[in-house]
Amino acid sequence: MDSNLDPTQVDFDPMAESRAFKEMMKLFEELSFMERIKRTLRGINMPHDSGEYKFAKLQIQRLAGPAMAIVLPLLIVVVLLSIKTHGQSGTGIVAVEIVEPTVIDDLEHEEAPPPEDFEFEPLDTEYDGPTENFAPETATFNQDVPVSPKPAEVNSVAIIKSPIVMRNIIGSRNPGQRGKLLAKYGGSAGGEETVMRALRWLKSKQLENGSWPGVPTSNTGLALLTFLAHGEVPGSDCPEFGPTVEKGLKFLLNTQNEDGLFKHRDGNNYSHPIAAYALCEAYSMTRNPLLKEAAAKSMVPIIKGQHASGGWDYKMNPATDRDDTSYMGWCAQAIKAATIAGDLEVDGMQEAYYRAIKGFQKNYRRGGGFGYTSPGRGGLSGVGVLCMQLLDAGHYEEVKTTLEYLDSCTFSFPYWEQQPAGFAGSIMYYWYYITQAKFHAGGNRWRSWNAQFQPELIKEQQVIKNAIMDMDGKMRDIGFWDSPSPKESHSGGGGAIQDRKVYEGAEQKIIDGNLGGRVMDTCLSALQLMVYYRNLPTFEKIEIGDMAEPSQALESTDVGIQITW
Numbered sequence: 001m002d003s004n005l006d007p008t009q010v011d012f013d014p015m016a017e018s019r020a021f022k023e024m025m026k027l028f029e030e031l032s033f034m035e036r037i038k039r040t041l042r043g044i045n046m047p048h049d050s051g052e053y054k055f056a057k058l059q060i061q062r063l064a065g066p067a068m069a070i071v072l073p074l075l076i077v078v079v080l081l082s083i084k085t086h087g088q089s090g091t092g093i094v095a096v097e098i099v100e101p102t103v104i105d106d107l108e109h110e111e112a113p114p115p116e117d118f119e120f121e122p123l124d125t126e127y128d129g130p131t132e133n134f135a136p137e138t139a140t141f142n143q144d145v146p147v148s149p150k151p152a153e154v155n156s157v158a159i160i161k162s163p164i165v166m167r168n169i170i171g172s173r174n175p176g177q178r179g180k181l182l183a184k185y186g187g188s189a190g191g192e193e194t195v196m197r198a199l200r201w202l203k204s205k206q207l208e209n210g211s212w213p214g215v216p217t218s219n220t221g222l223a224l225l226t227f228l229a230h231g232e233v234p235g236s237d238c239p240e241f242g243p244t245v246e247k248g249l250k251f252l253l254n255t256q257n258e259d260g261l262f263k264h265r266d267g268n269n270y271s272h273p274i275a276a277y278a279l280c281e282a283y284s285m286t287r288n289p290l291l292k293e294a295a296a297k298s299m300v301p302i303i304k305g306q307h308a309s310g311g312w313d314y315k316m317n318p319a320t321d322r323d324d325t326s327y328m329g330w331c332a333q334a335i336k337a338a339t340i341a342g343d344l345e346v347d348g349m350q351e352a353y354y355r356a357i358k359g360f361q362k363n364y365r366r367g368g369g370f371g372y373t374s375p376g377r378g379g380l381s382g383v384g385v386l387c388m389q390l391l392d393a394g395h396y397e398e399v400k401t402t403l404e405y406l407d408s409c410t411f412s413f414p415y416w417e418q419q420p421a422g423f424a425g426s427i428m429y430y431w432y433y434i435t436q437a438k439f440h441a442g443g444n445r446w447r448s449w450n451a452q453f454q455p456e457l458i459k460e461q462q463v464i465k466n467a468i469m470d471m472d473g474k475m476r477d478i479g480f481w482d483s484p485s486p487k488e489s490h491s492g493g494g495g496a497i498q499d500r501k502v503y504e505g506a507e508q509k510i511i512d513g514n515l516g517g518r519v520m521d522t523c524l525s526a527l528q529l530m531v532y533y534r535n536l537p538t539f540e541k542i543e544i545g546d547m548a549e550p551s552q553a554l555e556s557t558d559v560g561i562q563i564t565w
Contacts, residue, residue, distance in 0.1 A: 036059055039052070039055060039056070039059075040055070040056040040059045040060065041056075042056070043055050043056025043057075043059075044056045044057075044060075051290060054289045054290065055289070057289075058289050172533045172534075172535070172536050173228075173229065173230065173231035173285075173533055173534070174231055175231070177533065178192075178231070178532075178533045181532050181533040181536075182532050182533065184532075185439070185446075185450075185531075185532040185537075186446075186447065186450045186454070186532070187454070187529075187532040187533075188454065188458075190458050191454055191457075191458055191529045192529075194457065194458045194461050194479065194526075194529055195230065195526050195529050195530055196476075197461065197463060197476075197477050197478050197479035198226070198461070198478075198479055198480065198481075198522055198525070198526040198529075199226070199227060199230060199232070199241060199526070200467075200468050200470075200476055200477075200478045200479075201464075201467075201478035201479055201480045201522060202223050202226060202227070202244075202519070202522060202523070202526075203240075203241060203244045203468070204467065204468050204478055205515065205519060206223070206244055206247060206248070209251055210247035210248050210249075210250050210251030211248070211251045211264075212248075212516075212519050213494060213495030213496070213514075213515040213516045213519055214493055214494040214495050214514070214515065214516020214517065214519055214520065215264065215265070215266045215271055215493075215494060215516065216251070216255075216264040216271075217252070217255065217262045217263075217264045217265055217271035217272070217274070217275050218265075218266060218270055218271035218274045218275065219516055219519045219520060219523075220248050220251055220252060220275070220278075221252070221271070221274035221275035221276075221277060221278040222274060222278075222519070222520060222523040222524075223248060223519065223523055224245060224248045224249065224252075224278040224281075224282065225274075225277060225278050225281060225523070225527065226522075226523045226526050226527055226530075227241055227244065227245050227248075228245070228278070228281045228282060228285060229526075229527055229530045229534040230530060231285075232244075232245050233245055233282070233285050233286055234246040234249070234286070235286075239471045240470060240471045245282075249279075249282055249291065252275055252278070252279060252294070253290070253291075253294055256294055256297065256298065258297075259297075259300075259301070260297035260298050260299070260300045260301050261301055262275055262298075268314035268315060268327070269314065269315045269316065270327065270330060272298070272301060272302070272316065273302060273316075273327075273330035273331045273333070273334045274330050274334075275298065276295070276298035276299055276302060276334040276337075276338075277330065277333050277334040277337050279291060279294050279295040279298050280295045280298075280299070280334060280337035280338045280340070280341050280344070281337050281340075282295070283295045283341050283344075284337065284340050284341045284342075292341075292343070292344065295338065295341065295344055296344045296345060296346050298334075299334065299335070299338050299344060299346045299349065300346060301316050302316060302331050302334055302335065302352075303346060303347070303348045303349060303352045304316070304318060304348075305317060305318050305331075306318065306331070306352050306355060306356070306359075307320075307321065307323060307359065308355075309321065309323055309358060309359055309362055310323075310355040310356050310357065310358035310359030310360070310361075310362070311323025311324070311328050311356075311359030311360075311362060311363075312324065312327050312328045312331045312359070313327065314327055316331070322373055323359050323362055323363060323373060324372065324373055325360070325363050325370050325371065325372055325373070325380045325383050325384060326372070326380055326383060328356070328359055328360065328383070328387070329380075329383040329386070329387055329433065331356070332356045332360075332387040332390065332391060333387065333390065335349070335352055335353050335356060336353075336390045336391065339353055353391065354391070356387070356391055357388060357391050357393045357396075360384045360387055360388055360398070361396075361398060362375075363375055363376070363384065364384065364398045364402075365377050367401060367405075368381075368401035368402045368403075368404055368405035369381045369401075369402055369405050369422065370383065370384030370385070370398075370402060376422065377402075377405060377420070377421070377422045378422030378423055378424065379419070379422070379423045379424055379426060379427070379429070379430035380430070380433075381402050381405060381406060381422075382406060382430055382431075382432075382433030382434035382436075382437050383433045384398070384402060385399050385402050385403060385406070385433070385437040386433045386436045386437040386440065389437065389440045389441075389538045390440075390538070392538075394440060394441075394538050403437065403438075403441050403445065405420060406420070406434055406437065406438070407445065408420045409434055409449075410452065411431060411435075411449070411452040411453040411456050412452070412456060413456060413460045413484040413503055414484070414503045414506040414508075415503075415506055416484045416485055416503060417485075424487070425485045425486075425487025425488055425489070426483075426485065426487070426488050426489060427483060427484065427485045427488065428481075428483035428484075428485070428488055428521050428524050428525070429488070429524065431453070431524070431528065432524040432527065432528060434449075435449065435453055435528040435531055436528075436531055438450075439531045439532075439537060440537050440538045442537055453528060454529065457481070457525055457528060457529055458529075460481060460484075461479040461480070461481055461525075462479060462480055462481065462482070462501070463477050463478070463479040464477065464478050464479065465477050480518055480521070480522045481518075481521045481522050481525040482498075482500045482501050482502065482513060482517075482518055482521055483502070483517075483521050484501075484502055484503045485502065485503075486502040486504060486509070486511055488517075488521075493514050493516045493517045493520075494514055494515075494516035495514050495515030495516040495519075496514065496515045497512055497513070497514055497515075498512075498513045498514060498515055498517075498518055499511075499512070499513070500512065500513025500517075500518075
């Protein structure tokens with residue numbers, strides 16, 4: 001994944017606003033009903049490839065159900081009123097008997113006894129938890145500490161009844177649900193404050209063209225995934241980070257080719273599945289038709305590049321039989337995100353989803369572990385476990401035995417080398433997968449790991465005080481991470497040289513790093529601290545807030561998306 005790309009040489013003119021992107025941004029505007037009607041009437045007469053026409057088509061699709069619900073009953077009433085009853089008519093004689101009413105004595109009503117005096121016992125809704133850089137094994141969450149610039153008492157992205165039924169996934173990222181899930185799965189206010197510092201650091205490092213330093217496509221995809229995990233999307237609901245996400249999406253849209261590939265890529269094109277993953281998540285959270293088109297196009301090379309064995313090789317090359325577990329991991333996550341989106345029209349998606357399970361099984365070592373390109377064990381074992389969990393294969397023997405192998409993993413920056421046999425130097429990359437795999441496994445395995453990784457990531461974040469102004473004009477801290485391993489090969493490398501803090505034999509050293517690698521490490525670390533609410537766990541079914549019940553019957557007009565996260 002090495003790259004010699006210089007982010008300052010990215011061929012992009014920030015002043016050349018593409019018409020397609022301007023049209024996409026209009027879809028985030030809050031319009032009145034009459035404005036929507038006017039724009040719809042104008043759009044149906046525009047060219048079919050224009051944003052105005054797509055907007056009009058989307059509005060017509062949304063209004064079809066309510067319109068039919070009104071028109072059909074009216075038609076039925078009209079038909080019933082128009083039916084004439086044919087039969088004999090004439091004058092008839094009706095005998096009427098007048099009966100004197102019987103006088104009934106008034107009933108005596110007893111007064112109901114007054115209710116007994118009682119008091120409601122208020123429910124304890126406060127969570128006493130740490131606000132400093134500490135998270136105990138059974139961490140709790142203090143709801144008095146602000147964890148988001150958005151008001152937690154109002155679900156700004158609450159799931160409502162619509163033609164799209166998103167089940168057990170996106171609703172977990174709204175402000176109201178984050179606090180509940182942090183408390184439920186062992187998060188802390190200190191961890192959430194650490195996430196906010198990381199998001200502000202990423203915001204401060206975004207380039208003018210919307211990308212991030214390093215390999216532009218992959219690091220932009222990773223940064224977008226980090227903001228999306230926190231529920232940040234373009235629009236007025238996310239005033240602090242919405243514009244940042246908007247610029248990042250603009251960069252990906254403007255650098256995507258007609259064949260779905262992206263203009264800027266690393267040597268092995270890890271960039272593509274990472275960017276596709278981000279576009280699919282962004283579409284799931286915004287339902288923007290232009291993002292839908294870009295996400296669908298990005299999935300085509302992934303589907304076409306899959307081997308018959310179910311795996312993938314570098315550059316999504318279908319002509320080899322080399323199944324690379326690391327590369328497969330990003331392709332599988334992209335396919336999962338595309339499946340969650342629910343209505344991406346890509347041929348072969350479902351077949352690729354289930355075929356991918358066989359690809360990971362091919363590199364499984366009996367007794368526990370996943371190898372790099374053949375059966376084995378090592379740091380990439382977490383990739384195999386997580387991806388099989390996401391692909392609905394978490395109950396397979398390969399997952400169970402590999403989780404047992406990963407039980408001896410540790411999470412410590414100074415002692416990062418103390419891992420099971422077979423691990424190499426890319427520890428931050430391995431931890432990203434292992435943390436998610438243990439979260440989806442649940443139980444004591446997760447509680448034990450949570451007690452290690454959360455306080456360590458909070459403690460090891462490098463904080464810069466009062467470095468950025470928030471939307472209210474208040475100066476805020478920012479923070480980032482560097483991998484503790486001097487052997488970590490940064491696929492997102494590039495950008496300015498940075499002093500990098502690493503550990504060798506538990507001794508701290510400063511070596512040369514780069515800004516692109518720091519972006520990658522910060523994204524992978526922040527995503528771990530958002531594991532509590534980023535995706536709901538695969539080990540249990542969860543109904544939160546207004547989410548649809550899994551057993552609820554779908555209406556004929558609903559687009560059902562059954563998610564087991």
